[in-house]
Amino acid sequence: MKLAKVAVVGCGRPSQRWHLPTVAELARRGRIEFVALCDIDAELAERMGREYGVPHYADVEQMLDRHEDIMAVDIVTGDPTHHAIARLVAEHGRHVMVEKPMAVTLRCCDVIVDACRRNGVHFEVAENYFRMPKQRAILKLIAAGVLGDIVRVHFVEPKGKRFRPFDANVEPRGVSRPVSQFTSYSGLFMDMGAHRFSQIRLYARSEPRRIVASLKKYRPDPEFVHEDWGHAMVDFDNGAVGVYETSRLGEETLRYCQIAGTRGRILDHDPFGPQLPLRMLVDGEMRDIPVEFERCRVDGLDVLSRIVVHTDPPLTYENPYADCAIDDWSIGHAEEIMSIANAAVNDEPPEYGLGGRRDVEMAMAAYESSIQGMRPIGIPIDGMTSYEQMLHDDYADRFGKSITA
Ligand SMILES: NC(=O)c1ccc[n+]([C@@H]2O[C@H](COP(=O)([O-])OP(=O)(O)OC[C@H]3O[C@@H](n4cnc5c(N)ncnc54)[C@H](O)[C@@H]3O)[C@@H](O)[C@H]2O)c1
Structure with missing residues (x-):
């Protein structure tokens, strides 16, 4: 049986509590292979690499270049980083899973959707509940x-x-x-x-x-x-x-x-x-x-x-x-990891995918309704809400570049 070769990006709290142990246990039981992990905090990456006995990196691209056999990447970094890391992974031709919420706005969600479509890879959202x-x-x-x-x-x-x-x-x-x-x-x-x-x-x-x-x-x-x-x-x-x-x-x-x-x-x-x-x-x-x-x-x-x-x-x-x-609790994580693993091995759609975008859409509609004095906001959202526009503007003000750049 062909096994999906999986890497984890982001080794912070949720990764240490749920993703890393679950990926390791699924690998131990012969359901996937755990190939490598990465965190921009090099000391943390090294510590986790030692703990799980896999190669560790402080740079995602370096990890993907070094391990051409990685098929799917489980991204467990902060919400505002999901879309950019997912796009990078997709552009390297690997299947993508991001933690929830899928991204901070619908336009950022679409960065993931578009990059995966363009590069012929699947994406999953790690909605575990x-x-x-x-x-x-x-x-x-x-x-x-x-x-x-x-x-x-x-x-x-x-x-x-x-x-x-x-x-x-x-x-x-x-x-x-x-x-x-x-x-x-x-x-x-x-x-x-x-x-x-x-x-x-x-x-x-x-x-x-x-x-x-x-x-x-x-x-x-x-x-x-x-x-x-x-x-x-x-x-x-x-x-x-x-x-x-x-x-x-x-x-x-x-x-x-x-x-x-x-x-x-x-x-x-x-x-x-x-x-x-x-x-x-x-x-x-x-x-x-x-x-x-x-x-x-x-x-x-x-x-x-x-x-x-x-x-x-x-x-x-x-x-x-x-x-x-x-x-x-972690059965939810095992299921999401196997969802992207099976998608990678069998070229089948992951279980949830665009469902994660719909959850962000509901949250965006809620913020927009509140900003507009409890006006009902229709779904699907057409265009960009004023809440999302503010968020993109705030990002550009703070970092001097577009959030989707
Ligand atoms: N499903 C759940 O039940 C659940 C629970 C908690 C958190 N989460 C989600 O998990 C994600 C991570 O949570 P958090 O931000 O609190 O974790 P965190 O801040 O503890 O860890 C994030 C890690 O990502 C690393 N990182 C950031 N940018 C990186 C990059 N470019 N390359 C490699 N590593 C990078 C950081 O160094 C850090 O170690 C968030 O999206 C959060 O919403 C989900």
Whole structure:
């Protein structure tokens, strides 16, 4: 069997926690080959190279030139760098995967799309949330019609563990310039927002038609120029409604995901926890449906083997990585890595690809709606929003060149 030869670019926190160990474990199990890694921080690259026993580089181009056998590159660098590194990789004829959000604006997303088309390579977005086991089981339940037609999907989540008190002297204001500091973080609606818009869209099983949103900034934190609270409502083609609310303020917000359908609902207060609270109509009455999480041990690690939902007939999710020492969280990463690996080996489209662009589009529509006083913004977005234009202008002011140059 031909194996995809994979390299990783960016060895910071998310790479060390998830990408590097998962790529290494998939390689150890004979599913891919781990060829090389790269980070512009040469000392970090050297340390990670030693830890994983692969050649290390501080320059992407040098790595690609030195290893002509690299087929796919997993890019785990800050959001504003995704499109430029992806374009470079595509121009070297290698398949590309970028972390989420795909890029900081739609025009930057299109730098990736165009470069991959021009060079005949595939691209994937490392959106991991919908690929985690519980989310896969939920998607299977929805596809099987267990919940009936989906009418509403809510995600409400406070961000961060340390709740900050409101500052009585601060007037809340809408998000305006500066919209980005071009560090690794692009705002709440691009950080958790990209994940949640993805899930809301996939659970609704429809495409968004328009979005209304309000994003506010309450705290005058010079290190944090983005929104610290936001609420968006999404109108889908099939009539379903999606709601996303997030906050890093002082209120005690209840965290939940609710997926409501005409025949049942899931109300989950811990979207990452080991439970799937499902209620559905059985003989005309709403009943709790038992769900089992079966587990095994691989190299001393507690690994999920399957989820069994006791509907009639039962519905089962099998972990495709039950023979690997990969925890529940990183199964999402294993799936995205294998998606670009399989695309590289079989010349087949990766699983998500343009879905990652759609998530950025939903976030851009939310920012634009808020800037325009909660005007509904239609999707697909035609042209460039004023939010995106501001972001491009800010980049040019700060770095003296176009963000897409
Ligand atoms: N999917 C998830 O659950 C999840 C979680 C956290 C972060 N992320 C995403 O992962 C990405 C990385 O996160 P981060 O920025 O906080 O990580 P980070 O800042 O800890 O690491 C980024 C690394 O990339 C390196 N780097 C930057 N430019 C480079 C270049 N041109 N060539 C080689 N290396 C380069 C930096 O030196 C740094 O070590 C972001 O897009 C972020 O949104 C995703």
